[in-house]
Structure formats: C-alpha cells, structure tokens
Amino acid sequence: MAGARICLGQIGAAHGIRGEVRLRSFTAEPTAIAAYGPLEPEDGRIVTIETLRPAKDFFVAKLSGVADRHAAERLTNTKLYVPRERLPEPEAPDEYYHADLIGLRVVDRAGRQYGTVVAIHNFGAGDVIEVRVETSNKTEMLPFDAAIVPEVNLPAGTIVVNPSPLAGEISLLSLPPRSGGEGGPKQSGGQGGGLFCGNTPHPDARLRLASTLPTTHYVRGGRDGP
Numbered sequence: 001m002a003g004a005r006i007c008l009g010q011i012g013a014a015h016g017i018r019g020e021v022r023l024r025s026f027t028a029e030p031t032a033i034a035a036y037g038p039l040e041p042e043d044g045r046i047v048t049i050e051t052l053r054p055a056k057d058f059f060v061a062k063l064s065g066v067a068d069r070h071a072a073e074r075l076t077n078t079k080l081y082v083p084r085e086r087l088p089e090p091e092a093p094d095e096y097y098h099a100d101l102i103g104l105r106v107v108d109r110a111g112r113q114y115g116t117v118v119a120i121h122n123f124g125a126g127d128v129i130e131v132r133v134e135t136s137n138k139t140e141m142l143p144f145d146a147a148i149v150p151e152v153n154l155p156a157g158t159i160v161v162n163p164s165p166l167a168g169e170i171s172l173l174s175l176p177p178r179s180g181g182e183g184g185p186k187q188s189g190g191q192g193g194g195l196f197c198g199n200t201p202h203p204d205a206r207l208r209l210a211s212t213l214p215t216t217h218y219v220r221g222g223r224d225g226p
Helices: 030-035 069-073
Strands: 005-015 020-025 049-054 059-063 079-083 095-097 105-108 113-122 127-133 139-143 151-153 158-161 173-175 206-208
Touching: 005 059, 005 069, 020 030, 030 049, 030 059, 113 139
Parallel strands: 105 158
Antiparallel strands: 005 020, 005 079, 020 059, 049 059, 095 206, 105 113, 113 127, 127 139, 139 173, 151 158
C-alpha cells in the first residue's frame, strides 16, 4: 500500500464561535486520532489537532489554522487522512491491519479471481472478510482463518482462498446488496496509492489470521494505534 492514505476521521459541524469542530474518529481507540500526527484533508492541506475533548457522540476538536466559526464551517464533512506508512508495522507475520485487507483481490489457488475484500467484521465467533463477488451484485462472508485463507500476499494485492468458491467447493454466507448502490459498498480506494475511508469502522485495528475455527476472538484488543 505504498502511497496509500488511511481515513482516520471526519469533521462534522462547527461547534461554538471559536473555531472548534465536531470530530468523528474512526480509529480503534478513538482518542488515538490525535496521536498519529498531522492529518491531511482531501485537498492536501495539513491539519493538526491542538485540543480534543469528548462530547456525547463525538469529539470537540480545535484544529490548527481554524480561528473562528466561519473557518470551521468551511470544513464540514471533511475527511482526514494519514499516510499508511505512519501506522507501525504489525508485530506478527500473520497480523494485518484492517485497512491493508480492504481492496485485496480474492483468488483461488489456480489464480482465478473470485471477488474483492470490501469489509472486515467480527460477530463474536471470529473475524470474517466480506467479499464483493465479481460476477454478481452480492457480497459474501468468508472466515478469516488459515484453513480457508492459506495465503495473504499484500505486495501482490491478493488473498488466496481454499477450497475454491469458484468450483463450488465451499459455501459462503450470502448477504443482500448493501445500501449505497449496486455491487455492495462504495469504496474510496484501497491498493495502489488510493484513499481508504468508510469500509471498516476501525482502519487501524489489527487482526491475526486464525489457525483454526472456532475461536472466540482474534482481534488483538488494546494494541491499536501508534
């Protein structure tokens, strides 16, 4: 993901008259958004969080260069990014950031493409990847364990699945099409220097490829962020 940017938050409405804004954090530990250093809106400017305090369902933030309500209002709905390289590398070889998996091509051992990873979920029985099927408008769930996913190749941008869903060797849990258009959720990029935002609640969260199923919890808690 060289050159990619990860969306860590989004500015909401102006708050008060002194240039503060409402801020929604997407990081696994919400306050960690202030620890990643300067943030970049879509237009390439640099924004620094000077102060951050919790409110009911959001944070109230004071941003550098935003002196009054008028300036704060101009930032409404602005998404905030950091370069992917600013996230520390996972400690284990089978540990991945959610954001690194979004956008990977799902292929079988023969190299046939099945779909694309569009989201990561955990419903209590372990992590699953949500795959947008290449030949339909549906998305399907696939357990993220070593038996089903024997290989994750980030440089190649692929996840290898086995047995092959293309050959009908495994049955996946079908989901109805997501809201937001045909073909599942909209993406703001993924691999190859694009933008990432909104396809997983916590792009800086980490998960490990499980050795077997079932298990109770794969995501490492309390270890996210810089």
